[in-house]
Every structure is written in structure tokens, then in C-alpha cells.
Amino acid sequence: MAAVETRTIEEIEKSGQWWWWAEHKRSKRLDYLRKAVWKKGAKGSGYQPGVKVDLERAVLFTEAFKANEHDSLRMRYAKALANVFDNITIFIQDHAQIMGYLGSRPHTIVWHPEILFLLNEDLYNDRTVIPEPVDENLKLIRELCDYWNPQTTGAKVFNLVPPEEIVKLLTGVIGWGLPISRIGYATKQWDYMFRLGLEGIIAEIDERIKEAEDRIYNKVPDPEDLPYYEKLDVWKSMKVVLEAVIRWARRYSRLAKIIAENFETDPKRKEELLRIAEVCWKVPAKPPEHLHESLQFDHFIQIACRYEACEGAWPARPDYWHGPFYDKDVNQDKVLTHEEALDLTGEFLIRCYEVGWFWLMLARDTLQGITGTWVWTIGGVNEDGTDACNDMTDCLLEAARLVRVANPTFAFRYHPNVRMKTLREVFECIRQGLGYPSMRNDPILITNAMHWHKHPLREARRWVHQACMSPCPDTKLGCQPFRMANATIIAAKAIEYALFDGYDNVLQMQFGPHTGDASKFETFEELYQAWYTQVKWMMDTLVKLTNGGRYMAQFLDPRPLLSGLYERCVELGVDSSHPSERGNSWITFFAWMETGDSLAAVKKLVFDEKKYTMAQLIEALRNNWEGYEEMRMDFVRAPKWGNDDDYVDQIHVRCHRDVAKHSWEIKDPTGNPWPPLPENIAAYVTNATKVWALPNGRRLGDTLYDGGCSPGAGLDKKGPTAVLRSVAKIDHIGDVRATLLNQRLSPQQLAGEKGFHIWHSYIKTWAELGIDHVQFNMVDNETLKAAQREPEKYPELIVRIAGYSAHFVDLNKKTQDTIIARNVQELGV
Amino acid sequence: MVKCENCGYEGVKSDFRYLYNTTLDAETAYRECPQCYAWVVVNELEEERAEKQLQRENA
Numbered sequence: 001m002a003a004v005e006t007r008t009i010e011e012i013e014k015s016g017q018w019w020w021w022a023e024h025k026r027s028k029r030l031d032y033l034r035k036a037v038w039k040k041g042a043k044g045s046g047y048q049p050g051v052k053v054d055l056e057r058a059v060l061f062t063e064a065f066k067a068n069e070h071d072s073l074r075m076r077y078a079k080a081l082a083n084v085f086d087n088i089t090i091f092i093q094d095h096a097q098i099m100g101y102l103g104s105r106p107h108t109i110v111w112h113p114e115i116l117f118l119l120n121e122d123l124y125n126d127r128t129v130i131p132e133p134v135d136e137n138l139k140l141i142r143e144l145c146d147y148w149n150p151q152t153t154g155a156k157v158f159n160l161v162p163p164e165e166i167v168k169l170l171t172g173v174i175g176w177g178l179p180i181s182r183i184g185y186a187t188k189q190w191d192y193m194f195r196l197g198l199e200g201i202i203a204e205i206d207e208r209i210k211e212a213e214d215r216i217y218n219k220v221p222d223p224e225d226l227p228y229y230e231k232l233d234v235w236k237s238m239k240v241v242l243e244a245v246i247r248w249a250r251r252y253s254r255l256a257k258i259i260a261e262n263f264e265t266d267p268k269r270k271e272e273l274l275r276i277a278e279v280c281w282k283v284p285a286k287p288p289e290h291l292h293e294s295l296q297f298d299h300f301i302q303i304a305c306r307y308e309a310c311e312g313a314w315p316a317r318p319d320y321w322h323g324p325f326y327d328k329d330v331n332q333d334k335v336l337t338h339e340e341a342l343d344l345t346g347e348f349l350i351r352c353y354e355v356g357w358f359w360l361m362l363a364r365d366t367l368q369g370i371t372g373t374w375v376w377t378i379g380g381v382n383e384d385g386t387d388a389c390n391d392m393t394d395c396l397l398e399a400a401r402l403v404r405v406a407n408p409t410f411a412f413r414y415h416p417n418v419r420m421k422t423l424r425e426v427f428e429c430i431r432q433g434l435g436y437p438s439m440r441n442d443p444i445l446i447t448n449a450m451h452w453h454k455h456p457l458r459e460a461r462r463w464v465h466q467a468c469m470s471p472c473p474d475t476k477l478g479c480q481p482f483r484m485a486n487a488t489i490i491a492a493k494a495i496e497y498a499l500f501d502g503y504d505n506v507l508q509m510q511f512g513p514h515t516g517d518a519s520k521f522e523t524f525e526e527l528y529q530a531w532y533t534q535v536k537w538m539m540d541t542l543v544k545l546t547n548g549g550r551y552m553a554q555f556l557d558p559r560p561l562l563s564g565l566y567e568r569c570v571e572l573g574v575d576s577s578h579p580s581e582r583g584n585s586w587i588t589f590f591a592w593m594e595t596g597d598s599l600a601a602v603k604k605l606v607f608d609e610k611k612y613t614m615a616q617l618i619e620a621l622r623n624n625w626e627g628y629e630e631m632r633m634d635f636v637r638a639p640k641w642g643n644d645d646d647y648v649d650q651i652h653v654r655c656h657r658d659v660a661k662h663s664w665e666i667k668d669p670t671g672n673p674w675p676p677l678p679e680n681i682a683a684y685v686t687n688a689t690k691v692w693a694l695p696n697g698r699r700l701g702d703t704l705y706d707g708g709c710s711p712g713a714g715l716d717k718k719g720p721t722a723v724l725r726s727v728a729k730i731d732h733i734g735d736v737r738a739t740l741l742n743q744r745l746s747p748q749q750l751a752g753e754k755g756f757h758i759w760h761s762y763i764k765t766w767a768e769l770g771i772d773h774v775q776f777n778m779v780d781n782e783t784l785k786a787a788q789r790e791p792e793k794y795p796e797l798i799v800r801i802a803g804y805s806a807h808f809v810d811l812n813k814k815t816q817d818t819i820i821a822r823n824v825q826e827l828g829v
Numbered sequence: 830m831v832k833c834e835n836c837g838y839e840g841v842k843s844d845f846r847y848l849y850n851t852t853l854d855a856e857t858a859y860r861e862c863p864q865c866y867a868w869v870v871v872n873e874l875e876e877e878r879a880e881k882q883l884q885r886e887n888a
Contacts (some may be wrong), residue, residue: 574832624847626842626847627877629845629874629877630874630878637854688849696853697853699847699858701849702849702850703849703851712852713852714851714852714854715852715854809882814849817849817851820851821851821852821855828868
């Protein structure tokens with residue numbers, strides 16, 4: 001390490017080892033906090049050594065849930081959560097300025113036993129995360145499992161659809177898990193919270209409670225008053241838990257004060273602790289007035305919500321909401337220096353990075369290296385259309401380069417009037433190998449949000465990433481209360497089903513509808529229509545259960561805390577899952593681009609050139625191409641997406657358009673459509689063993705294409721412009737809710753000032769072509785291969801997967817291989 | 830014939846369970862030795878041609 005310290009910035013740039021640069025550039029505080037953090041993301045699919053499950057949350061929640069069995073389910077949840085906030089062990093880490101931790105110890109991950117019996121049994125069987133004393137804790141976990149399993153939300157959701165459909169959903173082919181609000185993730189309504197503080201919201205709730213009591217207690221209720229019996233319970237449960245959140249924050253305040261006044265010997269730290277005590281007393285009870293307060297408010301709310309639910313994504317627009325406080329403190333009042341703001345911001349990122357809970361192995365596998373897709377939105381425009389970039393945007397980007405966490409990552413809303421200073425900061429992050437920000441085309445996505453869900457222009461301009469990709473306004477009626485994280489299909493299976501009459505060769509069961517013996521298809525159109533029937537069936541099957549889950553969540557799985565943070569819910573006296581917002585549903589299409597490539601290969605080789613028959617193809621596929629390698633290579637060499645070849649591109653476009661058309665025919669509970677959103681996270685690897693051989697030349701086991709509109713790895717042979725031209729043939733407003741494009745760029749080519757100009761030209765072309773997304777890996781193969789050989793030397797090397805970033809060494813070999821296999825694009829000057 | 834460098838097991842390509850290749854057009858792919866479960870790198874096309882040739886000769 002000592003030898004590394006002597007290198008110049010230029011030498012480090014050349015080596016691509018930016019983490020060394022960050023270590024020496026960041027403050028001592030940030031360096032300490034970054035190194036002290038426990039990594040909660042899975043390595044492959046197992047948790048990192050030393051990470052243990054936290055049992056306090058589960059015990060406290062269960063204790064109060066049992067003690068209040070005569071209350072409504074909603075109130076029992078509220079009181080159970082309040083008991084957690086009042087009693088869970090809290091601590092303050094050395095040098096920390098931002099408080100709030102998910103778990104009772106720094107190395108713990110919380111467990112929500114009330115959600116899913118499969119999760120509970122996963123924990124019981126995973127001895128690596130059971131804390132000492134293991135035997136005693138296993139006994140406790142068993143008791144909790146036995147108590148909760150029959151009444152978990154998952155068990156209740158099973159009753160919503162026939163058993164045979166549940167079996168299909170559990171395979172993961174349709175639906176990634178079950179539609180449960182406590183697995184959903186939510187955009188928060190910061191304008192409401194920052195305006196009123198929790199005390200202000202409680203005051204509004206009190207007014208509603210009084211109104212309800214006047215209607216149903218102080219007179220004979222009229223028929224229209226009767227719903228107020230339920231509303232009263234909603235409001236009272238909101239109040240119980242909001243008050244508990246204030247008490248929880250103030251426990252930190254008292255702890256900071258106690259340490260300052262009784263134990264701390266360093267006068268500087270003592271002063272800091274007293275300031276922390278003031279901040280935590282004030283927020284989130286009252287509106288924030290300074291940057292430290294706004295960041296602390298934000299973090300308390302995010303953590304509190306994760307005590308209530310496993311929010312697997314973290315929608316946020318931190319520069320927009322914290323920017324005014326940065327500006328006031330740093331630029332106007334000068335009560336904070338930029339360096340101090342940078343410290344707070346860096347810690348804000350670290351505090352997010354350390355959040356984790358015990359999660360299903362399936363989910364860990366699909367999100368290798370991280371605990372959730374925490375994509376924070378930055379940049380973009382204000383409600384009036386002016387550039388929203390501010391000094392907080394730059395501060396966040398600078399902090400990201402210093403702390404180099406893999407989660408959260410940023411997505412940058414690019415528009416033609418973006419300020420150049422910020423764009424350079426964006427480029428620096430990408431160039432320094434973070435793999436983020438991803439670039440989002442703001443004008444396209446604003447129009448997209450208006451097109452699909454009828455958000456008014458000013459609100460559409462307030463859009464925030466719901467998870468990796470989908471834009472949703474964080475406004476009163478735009479806020480989606482939670483995304484049903486299960487709303488996914490493995491789209492490539494529709495091709496498999498079309499070729500095998502709905503039979504699933506991997507699961508060995510009849511899965512989709514019968515669409516005929518494909519070996520007897522005489523025209524391409526027959527195959528296409530069989531595929532369309534299958535994909536529509538997959539969408540319908542998914543939406544049936546998800547709509548049911550969403551609607552029933554207000555009864556089966558209420559969320560009093562989240563509900564109390566939405567103006568809409570407080571005003572109406574409804575749970576957050578009540579479908580009264582404007583809507584923002586979408587179906588994530590995993591493994592989508594195999595569709596067009598497969599159809600094009602069949603069209604060319606079977607129906608146009610007649611080199612093979614359908615019967616021969618079916619036989620080769622049935623054998624997983626084993627014994628048909630020459631034939632397989634013919635199918636691999638057939639026209640492929642990403643080469644600006646209309647033969648294949650127009651088939652892709654047709655598939656997109658037909659699926660988009662069907663998405664208007666299936667409504668979500670708010671009456672809005674279910675548009676497709678193709679992307680993959682790490683599912684392109686985990687689903688490789690769920691998708692049978694396909695006519696694009698893949699075999700069972702081969703990784704799927706990594707993006708939502710990315711070409712197959714290594715199949716884009718004609719350079720970056722051809723990729724963009726292919727991708728631009730999709731209508732990024734009307735065909736998709738969003739779609740994901742992965743590109744690799746050469747770090748050598750993009751070095752220095754010249755590199756910025758080359759990249760900027762590329763981005764301008766990308767934006768003009770109307771493509772909604774692109775993200776970059778800028779780490780060369782030499783570095784990646786070295787990290788495979790000697791992972792201990794590259795612990796901080798970050799790569800972009802598909803929708804999120806992760807430390808390269810936390811990925812399994814197969815996922816690492818797929819990143820190395822992506823073509824490195826050389827950009828024209 | 831494919832040979833496992835780890836344990837010396839030798840067999841036809843299909844004896845070795847297919848794992849994956851890094852790109853669809855790659856010449857080589859990873860397979861798994863049925864005896865010791867080590868990963869074996871196989872040139873798919875070459876092996877298949879050789880096996881078919883052998884079958885023809887034996888026929």
C-alpha cells in the first residue's frame with residue numbers, strides 16, 4: 001500500500017485504481033466511516049462473513065403484536081412497530097454525524113417475520129447468519145417462525161388465486177415473489193414532510209380524528225359517515241407510529257447528549273454530539289432548516305420505513321430536496337463550508353450503503369453485491385422546466401467519488417440545458433469507474449410519464465426513479481405508494497412456450513396455453529402469433545395476482561407508517577395501498593431482447609432461406625443444441641439486434657409495439673395500463689438456468705442478454721453508433737415505460753479533457769436519437785481479469801451490472817464473465 | 830474426446846454437463862466433469878466434428 005501512495009493522479013488514472021485516489025483525498029472522518037461500514041450485500045448469494053441477523057426487531061414486533069390482539073390488524077402493526085422504535089438498542093458510531101440504524105448492532109441485518117413464511121424458513125436454515133448463542137437463537141427463531149408462518153402476508157396472499165397459478169408464480173417465471181406491500185418500495189413525498197414535519201402531520205391527523213368522531217360518536221351516523229369507522233382506525237394507527245418515530249429520533253438525541261456530557265473527552269467531538277442532540281430532537285418532528293437537519297430527517301424516515309417493510313429500492317431525489325438547504329447554509333449564510341457539507345453528504349451515502357435485512361436467497365442471488373436497487377435521481381428540471389442542477393448535485397457526485405459505495409447509485413436526468421459544471425462531475429464519476437450515474441433522457445421520460453399515467457406536465461417534471469428505471473413523480477397524487485416488486489416476467493420464456501406448445505422444458509410441466517405444434521408451423525406469422533398469445537398470457541397471469549395483491553394489501557398488509565407520510569392518505573383516511581393515486585404500474589420484462597433475435601433467426605433460416613425446417617429446429621432445441629453445434633452457429637450468425645440491421649430490428653420493434661398495445665388492455669387498480677419495462681438487474685444470470693435453449697443460439701445455462709434493449713454480449717459487431725441506431729428504432733415514449741442500455745467504453749480513450757468531449761458528443765447523439773437510458777462501464781478487461789485472479793487486491797472495484805452497481809469481487813464468476821464479455825465500444829471523435 | 834485436467838476423466842462431450850459460454854458466438858464453453866465436478870473448457874464445434882467423424886468411422 002505504501003508504494004501506491006507515491007503514485008501521481010495521472011499514474012492512478014492510467015491504472016484505473018481510483019479507489020486508492022479516493023482513500024487519500026477524502027477526510028479522515030469519511031475514511032473512518034467508509035472503512036468501518038459493514039457490507040450487507042450478498043457475495044454471490046451468501047451473506048458476508050460476520051454479518052448476523054438481528055433478532056431484536058423481530059422479538060419486539062412480535063411481543064407487541066401478541067399483546068394487542070383485540071385491535072385491528074392495522075393497529076396491531078402500528079403498535080408493534082412503535083414498540084420497536086421505543087425499545088430497540090440504539091448506538092452512535094464514532095465520528096458519525098447522521099444517526100439512525102436498521103438493526104441493533106452495526107453488523108446486523110433485520111428480519112421481518114410477519115412477511116413471508118418462505119423467508120422465515122430460509123433464515124432458520126441459514127446457520128451462517130444466526131448470532132451467538134446459536135442453539136438458543138435457533139430455538140427462538142423456530143418459535144417466531146411457528147407463530148408467524150400461518151399468518152404471514154404471504155400465506156394470506158396465497159388465497160387470492162387458484163393453487164395451480166400459485167405454483168406457476170413460485171417458479172419465478174411469472175412474478176418475482178408475491179405481491180406484498182411490505183416487499184414493495186415507495187417514493188416518499190418530501191414536500192409534505194419537509195413542509196409540516198411529523199408533528200405538523202400529526203396535527204392534521206388530529207383534525208381528521210376529531211371530524212371522524214363528530215360524525216360517528218357525537219351523532220347518529222348517516223350512511224355516508226359509516227366509512228369513518230375504518231378511517232378513524234387508519235388515522236389513529238398513523239398517529240401511533242408517527243409519534244413513535246419522533247420518540248425514536250429523540251432517543252438518539254438523548255444518547256448523544258448523555259455521551260457528550262458524561263463520557264466524551266474530545267471537546268470537538270463533544271460539540272458535535274451536542275449538535276447531533278439538537279438536530280435529532282428537532283427532526284423529523286419539525287421541518288428542517290439546515291442541511292444537517294434535512295439529511296438527518298431524510299435518513300430517519302428512510303430507516304423508519306425499512307423497520308416497517310423490506311423496501312427493496314430507495315427512490316430519492318436528494319439534490320432537489322436538499323439543494324436549497326445546501327445553498328442556504330454554504331452559499332448564503334455561510335454557516336457550513338463546502339468541505340463540511342461534503343462530509344455530511346458522504347456520510348449520508350455511507351449510512352444508506354450499510355442498510356440491509358435478511359432476504360430470500362433467490363433475491364440475494366439476483367441482486368448480487370447489494371441489498372436493493374437504490375438508484376437516486378439527480379439533475380433534471382424544475383417544475384417550470386428550468387435546469388434543476390444545483391451545488392448539492394455536484395456535492396453528491398463529488399462525495400460519491402470519495403466514498404465509492406456500490407449503493408446508492410445515481411441516475412442523472414440529462415436535458416439539453418444542463419449546466420456544464422455538473423455534466424463534468426457526472427463524467428468524472430463514470431470515468432473513475434463507478435459505473436454511475438446512469439444517463440436518463442429527461443424530455444423523453446417526462447413525456448413518457450405523461451403518456452402512460454397521465455401525469456400533468458409540471459408533476460411529470462418532478463419524476464424520480466421508482467427502482468432502477470421507472471420514472472414516477474414524487475407529488476401528492478403522483479407518488480406510487482409502493483411498487484409491487486413481484487411484477488416481473490421472464491419474457492424469453494414466451495418464445496420457449498411458443499415453440500413447445502406452452503410446455504416448459506425446464507420445469508417439465510404444461511405452463512402456458514396450447515398454441516399448437518410448432519414443428520408444423522408453415523409460416524412465420526403462425527410462430528409470431530403463437531408467441532404473442534404466450535406473452536399476453538404471461539402478462540395477464542401476472543397482473544391478475546398483482547392487482548389482487550395491491551387492492552387487498554390495505555386489508556391484509558396495511559402500512560400505517562408509510563400511509564402517515566402521504567398527504568393523499570392522511571387527507572382521505574386510507575392506507576397507502578388504497579388505489580387513489582394517479583398510478584405508475586409496470587411489468588418488468590426480464591430477458592426480453594432474446595425475443596426479437598430468436599424470431600428473426602427462425603424467419604431467416606427456416607421461412608426465408610429454408611435452410612432448416614421447423615421440425616429440425618424443434619429437435620435441435622429439444623436437445624439443447626447438443627449434437628447440433630454447426631446448426632446452432634448458423635442461428636447465432638443470423639441477424640442480431642444492435643447492428644442497425646432492419647431485418648432483425650423491425651421484428652424487435654413489432655414485438656415492442658404489440659406488447660405495448662396489450663398493456664393498455666390490462667388495467668392496474670388505479671385504472672392505468674401495465675406498460676412493459678425491459679431490464680435485468682442480475683436476473684440475466686440467475687434466470688439462465690430457467691430458460692431453455694432458444695433459436696438465437698443460446699443453450700440452457702448461457703447467460704441472457706444483460707440489458708433491456710442492450711444487444712447480446714459480443715453480438716453488436718458494428719460499433720456504438722450502430723447500437724444507438726438500432727435502439728433508437730424503439731419508441732421510448734410509447735413502446736416502453738423505460739428500457740435499459742448497457743455500454744462499455746474504453747477508459748484509455750476517454751482520459752482527460754479530450755475524453756470528456758468525446759463522451760459529451762456521444763451523449764448528445766444519444767439524447768437526440770430519443771433513447772431513454774444508457775449506462776457505462778469504464779473499466780478495462782485487464783483490470784477485470786486481474787480482479788478475478790487476485791480479488792484481494794481489488795476489493796473496491798465497482799462495475800455496473802444492469803440497473804445497479806456492485807463491487808466486482810462480490811459477484812459470482814459467471815456474472816463477472818458476462819461483464820468482461822461485453823464489447824468495449826470505441827467512440828468516434 | 831473431452832478430458833478433465835483435474836481428475837483425468839475422459840468421455841464424449843455430452844457426458845460433461847453443459848454450464849455456459851461467455852458469448853453465444855464463443856468457440857469454447859464451460860462444462861462440468863461428471864466425476865469430480867471441475868469446470869472443463871471445451872471447444873464445442875471441434876469436439877462435435879471430431880465425435881461425428883469418429884461415429885462415421887465406427888459405422
